[in-house]
Amino acid sequence: MSYNNRLKYVRENKSLKQAEVAEMLDIKQQQYSEYERGFRQMPINYLVRFCQKLDVSADYILGLDGGTTAVANAG
Numbered sequence: 001m002s003y004n005n006r007l008k009y010v011r012e013n014k015s016l017k018q019a020e021v022a023e024m025l026d027i028k029q030q031q032y033s034e035y036e037r038g039f040r041q042m043p044i045n046y047l048v049r050f051c052q053k054l055d056v057s058a059d060y061i062l063g064l065d066g067g068t069t070a071v072a073n074a075g
Helices: 003-013 018-025 029-036 044-054 058-062 067-074
Strands: none
Touching: 003 029, 003 044, 003 058, 018 029, 018 044, 044 058
């Protein structure tokens, strides 16, 4: 699953609307929508706040929740 799809998955799993997440991040809904659709990358300060507010790890959002171990063990 891609980074932007993980943002959407977490939001939907928490039964939140884009506008609600945007408000948590103090940004406009349209801007957050662009992150979810992959048109823009979310700045790190918003990513940190997203993870804190929605109780999810940044490793999960970035796809690092297991991929690093698999690469390390392959060598």
